[in-house]
Amino acid sequence: MRRGEIGKLSKHVQRVSMLLACILVFEVYPARAQTAPGVLTVDAEHTREPDRVAISPDGRFGASIAFDQQLKIWDVVERRQLWTFSMLDIWSGLAFRPNSTVLAVGQRSGTVALLDYRVGSLSTLRCDKEDNQGAVTAVSFSANGRYLACGDLRSGTIGVIDLEDDNDHSLRLYASQDIDGSANNIAFSQDGLHLAVAFFTGELVVYDLDQHRETRPCKLPGFHAQAVAFTPANHVIAAGDVPNGKSPDLILYDCTRQRKIDRVKKCVSPLPGYTSFSQNGTYFGISAMVQGQPRVKVWHFPDASPRDASIEKSYPIGPIQINDSGQALFIDALNAVYFLPDRNTVLRFDSSPVQRIGSLRFLDNGDLFVGRDRTASLWDFATGERRAFRISNAIYSLDNSRMVYKGGNHYLQFVDNKLHKNFNTQLQLPVVSMMDISHDGKYAAWTESQDNHRIAKFISLDNAHPTPITICQEQNLAQMGFFSGQDLLVTPCGVGADVDFQIRDASRPQQLLHHIPFREQVIAYCLSKRSSALAISTSTKVMLYDLLSESPRPRVLAEGAPYSRRVVGFSEDDKILATSIRKDDFSFLELWDIGSNLNVSIPMDAEVISITFGKKTLAAGLLNGTIAILDLQDKKRLFMLLDCGSSDWLTISPGGQFDGTAAALRWVGWRKDNLIRPFESYFATFYTPGLLLDLLQKLELQTTPAGAKAPVDLAPDAESTVRDRRMVTPGDKTAIQLLSIGVGKYGANSGFQPLDYSILDATAVGDSFESALPWVHTKELHDDFATRDKILEEFRTFETYSRPEDIIILYFSGHGYVPPGSEMFYFEPYDAKGLTLDDQRKSAISTADLADLLRNASAQRVLLIVDSCQSGEALESLAKLADIKQRVEQVKFRLGRVSSPVTGVHILFAATPSEKAFSSSDYQHSLLTEAVIEGLSDPSNSHVSARTLIEYVQHRLPEMVKRSGVQQTPLFESVGADIQLWEALKK
Numbered sequence: 001m002r003r004g005e006i007g008k009l010s011k012h013v014q015r016v017s018m019l020l021a022c023i024l025v026f027e028v029y030p031a032r033a034q035t036a037p038g039v040l041t042v043d044a045e046h047t048r049e050p051d052r053v054a055i056s057p058d059g060r061f062g063a064s065i066a067f068d069q070q071l072k073i074w075d076v077v078e079r080r081q082l083w084t085f086s087m088l089d090i091w092s093g094l095a096f097r098p099n100s101t102v103l104a105v106g107q108r109s110g111t112v113a114l115l116d117y118r119v120g121s122l123s124t125l126r127c128d129k130e131d132n133q134g135a136v137t138a139v140s141f142s143a144n145g146r147y148l149a150c151g152d153l154r155s156g157t158i159g160v161i162d163l164e165d166d167n168d169h170s171l172r173l174y175a176s177q178d179i180d181g182s183a184n185n186i187a188f189s190q191d192g193l194h195l196a197v198a199f200f201t202g203e204l205v206v207y208d209l210d211q212h213r214e215t216r217p218c219k220l221p222g223f224h225a226q227a228v229a230f231t232p233a234n235h236v237i238a239a240g241d242v243p244n245g246k247s248p249d250l251i252l253y254d255c256t257r258q259r260k261i262d263r264v265k266k267c268v269s270p271l272p273g274y275t276s277f278s279q280n281g282t283y284f285g286i287s288a289m290v291q292g293q294p295r296v297k298v299w300h301f302p303d304a305s306p307r308d309a310s311i312e313k314s315y316p317i318g319p320i321q322i323n324d325s326g327q328a329l330f331i332d333a334l335n336a337v338y339f340l341p342d343r344n345t346v347l348r349f350d351s352s353p354v355q356r357i358g359s360l361r362f363l364d365n366g367d368l369f370v371g372r373d374r375t376a377s378l379w380d381f382a383t384g385e386r387r388a389f390r391i392s393n394a395i396y397s398l399d400n401s402r403m404v405y406k407g408g409n410h411y412l413q414f415v416d417n418k419l420h421k422n423f424n425t426q427l428q429l430p431v432v433s434m435m436d437i438s439h440d441g442k443y444a445a446w447t448e449s450q451d452n453h454r455i456a457k458f459i460s461l462d463n464a465h466p467t468p469i470t471i472c473q474e475q476n477l478a479q480m481g482f483f484s485g486q487d488l489l490v491t492p493c494g495v496g497a498d499v500d501f502q503i504r505d506a507s508r509p510q511q512l513l514h515h516i517p518f519r520e521q522v523i524a525y526c527l528s529k530r531s532s533a534l535a536i537s538t539s540t541k542v543m544l545y546d547l548l549s550e551s552p553r554p555r556v557l558a559e560g561a562p563y564s565r566r567v568v569g570f571s572e573d574d575k576i577l578a579t580s581i582r583k584d585d586f587s588f589l590e591l592w593d594i595g596s597n598l599n600v601s602i603p604m605d606a607e608v609i610s611i612t613f614g615k616k617t618l619a620a621g622l623l624n625g626t627i628a629i630l631d632l633q634d635k636k637r638l639f640m641l642l643d644c645g646s647s648d649w650l651t652i653s654p655g656g657q658f659d660g661t662a663a664a665l666r667w668v669g670w671r672k673d674n675l676i677r678p679f680e681s682y683f684a685t686f687y688t689p690g691l692l693l694d695l696l697q698k699l700e701l702q703t704t705p706a707g708a709k710a711p712v713d714l715a716p717d718a719e720s721t722v723r724d725r726r727m728v729t730p731g732d733k734t735a736i737q738l739l740s741i742g743v744g745k746y747g748a749n750s751g752f753q754p755l756d757y758s759i760l761d762a763t764a765v766g767d768s769f770e771s772a773l774p775w776v777h778t779k780e781l782h783d784d785f786a787t788r789d790k791i792l793e794e795f796r797t798f799e800t801y802s803r804p805e806d807i808i809i810l811y812f813s814g815h816g817y818v819p820p821g822s823e824m825f826y827f828e829p830y831d832a833k834g835l836t837l838d839d840q841r842k843s844a845i846s847t848a849d850l851a852d853l854l855r856n857a858s859a860q861r862v863l864l865i866v867d868s869c870q871s872g873e874a875l876e877s878l879a880k881l882a883d884i885k886q887r888v889e890q891v892k893f894r895l896g897r898v899s900s901p902v903t904g905v906h907i908l909f910a911a912t913p914s915e916k917a918f919s920s921s922d923y924q925h926s927l928l929t930e931a932v933i934e935g936l937s938d939p940s941n942s943h944v945s946a947r948t949l950i951e952y953v954q955h956r957l958p959e960m961v962k963r964s965g966v967q968q969t970p971l972f973e974s975v976g977a978d979i980q981l982w983e984a985l986k987k
Helices: 011-015 017-024 679-686 691-698 758-772 788-801 837-843 847-856 871-894 927-936 946-964 981-986
Strands: 039-042 050-055 061-066 070-075 080-086 090-096 102-107 111-116 121-126 136-141 147-152 157-162 171-175 183-188 194-199 204-208 213-215 224-230 236-242 249-254 273-277 283-290 293-300 305-310 320-322 328-331 337-340 357-362 368-372 376-380 385-389 393-396 402-407 411-416 432-437 443-450 453-460 469-474 481-483 488-495 498-505 508-518 522-527 533-538 541-546 555-559 565-570 576-583 586-593 598-604 608-613 617-622 626-631 636-643 649-652 658-660 668-672 675-678 736-742 777-782 807-813 861-867 904-909 971-976
Touching (some): 050 090, 050 320, 061 090, 070 090, 147 183, 147 194, 236 273, 273 320, 283 328, 293 337, 488 522, 508 533, 533 565, 541 576, 565 608, 576 598, 586 608, 636 691, 736 788, 758 777, 758 807, 758 927, 847 871, 861 871
Parallel strands (some): 090 136, 807 861
Antiparallel strands (some): 039 668, 061 070, 070 080, 147 157, 204 213, 236 249, 273 283, 283 293, 293 305, 320 328, 328 337, 376 385, 393 402, 402 411, 432 443, 522 533, 576 586, 617 626, 636 649, 649 658, 904 971
């Protein structure tokens, strides 16, 4: 961790140095795991509607459950997701146990899961009799954490469990004979002697736990209880609704005193909304729509002063929970998590970078196009690389000759892919919700929202000055679609069990040819690519229609599985129909042979919402935002793509190998038995740069012809801004760019001691290169200029402005650290904040950050020197990256994309993963830096190159180490061509 100062080493240490050398040689490359330690999974937001939330009594942690069968644990202070637990038996009810790290979750089997979210341990307790299998709908702990109360779905019975009873947690049952419904909300009195229950039927019951007696304290006519609590004075208060004409009013009612709480009588109206009391009854909150605006209100008793928060760009019609300090946690309908710590603050949690997939398409050259809500990307299957664009969504014609894409919500742009330019004019429109383009690229259609209606617009793309035509206007207008060759436009109007599929001739769009009325629940539909088939999944069956028939009649492809099967797409030849289905909370992709009605089921991580077929593969877009690539012949999953918006991505193989950017990696973890380990635990072992290229080459899926280009030249990513080009010398064929970083000062809370040599070393290295290479451009970052953000900013400058012929030299001097149990090296910048893995992720420069630079910089020649303790931990990973950089450039050269395939990456690290990097009073600099400076000025070497410099250090440093009496072993790697520094300068 610390760089050692060995000038004061005792003779005893010097005598044992040879023994240490023998021991440490076995630690240079410690044993790595040979098989994946679990499943590498992505932590994204909930993919289905939220059900319950909970916040811990101390306000540090939050939890949420949703209908995607997942429990998520949140760090409320840091406003980010900690863990995701897949619990297939999950149902409802969620509560933190006071003074512990245990969370109670209701399950459908009539049990309560007790999860220790610190260590991932799980146990279950029964909530009712063995013969009653009703799902648990509500849970609550007593104030001291001793008792757990739970209510189930069917019996109207409440179970109370003594968690401190050594006799297997004794269970007492309380039942109301005339209530046939489930518990919605449960609350203990402050002394733990009474229990109040609000049932979904609206009844409010209070149980005397000692006397086994019940009372019905609420006498307000028509009162329908939603939430209940006990005040510090043991008054029973409830939130609920009472009839008031067409819409009910929400009121707070003191059931003990039989009166309304007038101070909050102007609560929120009308319903629906979500309500919650704190456990001590002193806070009440609601999330609802108020006059069309999303709003959260929190009241404090007895003064009843409200915190009234309007949440912009959100829809907080979701669960809310308040702790005894008045801190509120809630989730909106889009699964965004918010925290209200005080009266005037609303904080949104870090959301997952994974965005919902809008469009998915394999292009003619084999590349995969992915359109999302805010960005689009192109996966180059020739090189395994990815490009991002600022467009928000795009639809291609079948032969990729043209495309229409949406920029933001208010304009459409039309592009001729083969001519690589825009055509016609950009259309400024009201909010565009859906769009489509005909398969031959002749027509486009979209919907606009105006005055609570949707208007369908149509345009002919062959006109020089196209004018949109209104073809229909309905209150409920769904996605449109075209058929290739037939020029048919399908416009579904209506929702639910009343949908009318209207068929029009694209040459006469305002004329209706015929229609197919539906009077049962339409779940999904899709259109064939080349024929005239329409596939519709209803609540009971999947049907096919031939729209060229004068009176289309359905052909039933599948029946059963109500509400769980939906059609998602046809293959390119229209012989296969893909459907998505959920069976017992598991998701499957079904591939139907339309001719024989036979199908194959393939397990998926989430529900499939979009699909595209390639020549040998298919890509399935999942509800959790990931993309599964499958082999069409073997019907097996090949790998998973995670497209994180503007610049971040991941590729994950079934065997656990992964590749991706540093920012995207923070969203994955190793899951085994509901215990999640950080991805850093096995980073060096399973990090596989070029994973996508390897998989594609093995499957012979690289189909891009020589010289092929991207199908359309779109605008670069929106985050790429104009920067100072100071690092590129105009007129030079080769620019040599040196970034020298030295950190000697560290904060008191960083966990690192100051270093005496780092700034001196960084300055001397810069001077040495400048004296040897007078035209090298040097940038030095020292101490407070060497923060994490500033270092990464320099990295991005290299990525943006370096050219293939350039040479990049990187030098780091400062503390290095490998957290215990991790395979990730971190260089510590000036603003390093601590030794925990979470601290390192936020404030240090990781191996993955260095890998991003090597991958993204256009410069084909790089020299990297890191003079830090434990820096050798990064060698294996960066050596893999250097190798793939060379292979990718060779592929680009064969495709005619670069003029030269020559690359060279040379890496020099000061020490092994288990060693310190030393400085000595015998030398002016640290041992490694001293050797580097000597090598640059070696009079016997008239042509210093990267390899000769490394060879010099390789032979010189052991002499210095021996003289100093320490153990330090430099590690190095050279991949590709040598970097002839002098010759490069002469050019």
